[in-house]
Amino acid sequence: MQLQDITDPNCDPDNPRVVTCDEVVSAYSIIKDNIIRTPCTISRLGCQLNTELYFKKEFMQYTGNFKERGANHAIIRMKERNPGVAGAVSASAGNHASAMAYHGKCLGVPVVVVMPETAPMMKRKLCEDLGAKVILYGTTLSDCKKYGLNYAMRNGMEYINGYDHVDILAGAGTISMEILEDVPDVDVIICPIGGGGLLAGICAYAKGNCDRQPIVIGVETDKCPGFTQAMNAGKPSPAETLPTLAEGLAVPVVGYNSYATAAPLVDQVVVVEEKWVMLAILYLIEYEKAVVEGAGAVGLAAILSGKLDDVVQNKKVVVVLSGGNIDVTVLSRVIERALAADGRLIEMAVTIQDKPTQLPELLKEIAAIGANVVHLEENRAFILSQVWNVEVRLRCEVLGKDMINTLQEKMNAKYGSNFRILENAAIV
Numbered sequence: 041m042q043l044q045d046i047t048d049p050n051c052d053p054d055n056p057r058v059v060t061c062d063e064v065v066s067a068y069s070i071i072k073d074n075i076i077r078t079p080c081t082i083s084r085l086g087c088q089l090n091t092e093l094y095f096k097k098e099f100m101q102y103t104g105n106f107k108e109r110g111a112n113h114a115i116i117r118m119k120e121r122n123p124g125v126a127g128a129v130s131a132s133a134g135n136h137a138s139a140m141a142y143h144g145k146c147l148g149v150p151v152v153v154v155m156p157e158t159a160p161m162m163k164r165k166l167c168e169d170l171g172a173k174v175i176l177y178g179t180t181l182s183d184c185k186k187y188g189l190n191y192a193m194r195n196g197m198e199y200i201n202g203y204d205h206v207d208i209l210a211g212a213g214t215i216s217m218e219i220l221e222d223v224p225d226v227d228v229i230i231c232p233i234g235g236g237g238l239l240a241g242i243c244a245y246a247k248g249n250c251d252r253q254p255i256v257i258g259v260e261t262d263k264c265p266g267f268t269q270a271m272n273a274g275k276p277s278p279a280e281t282l283p284t285l286a287e288g289l290a291v292p293v294v295g296y297n298s299y300a301t302a303a304p305l306v307d308q309v310v311v312v313e314e315k316w317v318m319l320a321i322l323y324l325i326e327y328e329k330a331v332v333e334g335a336g337a338v339g340l341a342a343i344l345s346g347k348l349d350d351v352v353q354n355k356k357v358v359v360v361l362s363g364g365n366i367d368v369t370v371l372s373r374v375i376e377r378a379l380a381a382d383g384r385l386i387e388m389a390v391t392i393q394d395k396p397t398q399l400p401e402l403l404k405e406i407a408a409i410g411a412n413v414v415h416l417e418e419n420r421a422f423i424l425s426q427v428w429n430v431e432v433r434l435r436c437e438v439l440g441k442d443m444i445n446t447l448q449e450k451m452n453a454k455y456g457s458n459f460r461i462l463e464n465a466a467i468v
Contacts, residue, residue, distance in 0.1 A: 046189040051204040053276070056300035059206055059240055061248025064213035071112045071211060074146065076101050080222040080358060085327045089343055092356045094223055095324075096215060099332055099364030103170075105288075106215060106238060106362045107139035107202065113211030114200050115140070115149050126196040127151060131184035133159040134288055135363055136202030141172035152191060154184040160367075181291075203235025204295025213241025219358050220246070226254045227355040230339040230348075232362050233258040233267045233309065234289035236298030242360070243305035255307045255351065259338040261286040262311045266294045271303060285317050285374065288335030288363060310348065315381050316341035321371070322378035324361070333366040334374075383441040386411075387433065390451065391423065391458040394430040402432060405454060409447050411436040433462065 078100045086093030098106035115128055127150030130140045137153040144151030151172040155164060156179050164174050177187040185201075192199040202208060215238070219229060229246055233239050239258040246256050260267055263284035270276045276299050281292045320337035323344070324330045339359035342348050366374075379385040392398040406413060415435040423431045438444055451459040 041187075041190060041194070043186055043190050044193075045186070046193060048185075048189060048199055048201055048204075050199075050206065051201050051296055053296045056296040057206045059209045059213065059244045059297065059301045061245050063206070063210040064217065064241060064245040064248075067109075067113045067207070067210035068214040068217050070116055071109055071214065074112045074143070075108050077218060080219055083328060085323060085340075086357075089352070090354060091343070091352045093343075094226070094356070094358045095328060095330070095340075096219055096358055096360045097330065098215065098360060098362050099330065099336055101139075103135070103138040103142050103166075104364045105135035105139065105336075106212060106360070107135045108143060109214050110202075110205070110208030110211035110237065110241075111136065111139035111200075112143040112147075114205055114207035115143055115147050115151075117207045118198050118200070119147070119149065122198065124196075125198055127198075129154065129188045129192040129195075129197050129199045130202055131155075131181055131188040132202050133163060133181065133184075135365060137163065137167050137172070138170065138365075140200065140202075141167040141170035145171040150197075152188070152195075152197065154188040154191065156180060156184055162367075201295065203237035203291060204297050206297055209237050209241045209244070209295075209298060209301060211241070212238045213243075213245045215360060216242040216245040219360075220249065220252055220254075223356065223358055224252065225356060226252075226358050228255045228257060228352055228357045229360070230257045230259060230342060230357065231360040232286070232289055232335050232338045233260040233294070234335060235291040236267055236270075236294040236302055238360070238362060239267070239306060240295075240298040240301035243302045247305040256305065257342070257348065257351065258302070258306050258309045259342040260309065260311055261289050261317065261334075261338060262313050264290045264292060265311050266291050267299070267302075267309055268311055270294050270299050271309065275299070284334065285314050285370070286334035286338055288333060288365075289338065308348075308351070310342045312338055312341045312345055312347070316345045318374050318378040319344055319381055321366070321374050322382065325375070330361065331364050331366065331371065332361050333363045336361045336363040379437075383444055384438055385435065386438055386444055386447070387435045387462040388447075388451070389419075389431055389433045389460050389462050390455055391425055391429050391431045392455070394420070394428050399432065405450060406434070406436060406447070409450060410443060411438045411447055 269279035320340040
């Protein structure tokens with residue numbers, strides 16, 4: 041298909057639309073029976089963080105993410121505006137794609153999802169299982185968007201942008217309606233920023249609701265600070281994008297409608313590093329028994345990093361956990377690295393004499409401190425000391441930095457320069 045350069049009529053950079061509080065209220069009346077009203081529950085993590093902390097658990101939606109709200113609203117409104125429309129087209133490699141596929145199926149509307157050729161097979165299969173037609177095109181979402189706009193025009197369908205269509209934004213904003221109903225005296229709402237649609241929707245209602253106007257904070261990853269770039273430039277502008285654990289936030293240019301709506305209303309935008317995102321995922325598993333993807337965990341990551349201490353201390357805070365679709369192989373890596381970052385996993389090497397009594401003696405020393413050896417290997421070939429020595433490499437579970445310090449003191453006292461820590465990136 042010969043592709044034309046088509047401007048999305050619903051996302052005009054020269055004439056952005058500002059979503060209003062009334063539009064969010066209207067969206068809720070449309071979608072409330074079609075989506076899950078997710079819980080907003082208090083967390084015992086707040087005791088450690090000196091705040092009254094609540095989590096809005098959007099990962100409990102059917103497809104595991106908040107995008108269902110906007111998808112359901114956009115498809116219903118599309119049918120109202122144009123009863124003869126042949127269906128909806130979207131470009132996405134993740135949560136928006138599955139949300140559109142699911143609600144298209146529920147509403148009896150054909151959905152076409154354009155994904156990059158590199159899209160994970162499981163995500164493609166999920167959309168197909170939900171009834172969507174999946175088209176693979178190009179290597180970037182910009183490629184997919186161009187193809188999707190052309191496909192929609194040629195097939196009598198409507199293209200729905202997953203983070204900038206006004207109906208998507210209004211649907212996302214219904215989250216803040218539920219938050220303010222469940223925690224009416226909330227002081228601070230914290231949400232992730234990717235393309236800016238969720239932030240825009242939350243700001244539209246939270247700041248337009250005259251009864252209560254909590255502080256709204258948006259959080260993005262340092263690997264793709266698109267909203268920060270937009271604020272610095274005064275308009276949506278391309279930001280450098282690097283691979284990130286919060287892949288759902290990797291949108292280099294935020295939406296025009298999203299920016300126009302959110303920029304005047306958001307109180308603060310925070311950029312967090314990956315290490316805090318990993319730690320947030322670990323803490324959510326431990327304290328909330330919640331599996332949350334990187335994009336969904338950045339709100340907690342911002343609190344853990346200490347960047348919001350002056351805002352959240354002794355306040356009632358709601359963090360939006362926007363999605364839970366993390367790959368299980370990625371999750372296992374995140375847990376291990378987060379344990380190291382939290383000072384609960386340490387790797388060390390000790391050179392000892394290669395005699396029967398030496399290894400049991402080393403293990404006894406470690407056990408006396410209270411550390412637990414979870415992995416051990418002996419290295420004889422690749423050390424440059426005497427041939428009758430062996431380097432023992434150990435991975436140990438510990439109870440934090442105090443135990444690491446004790447372990448280091450004891451090992452240094454007994455083994456001196458024959459002891460070294462191999463890996464420990466403790467950050468808390």
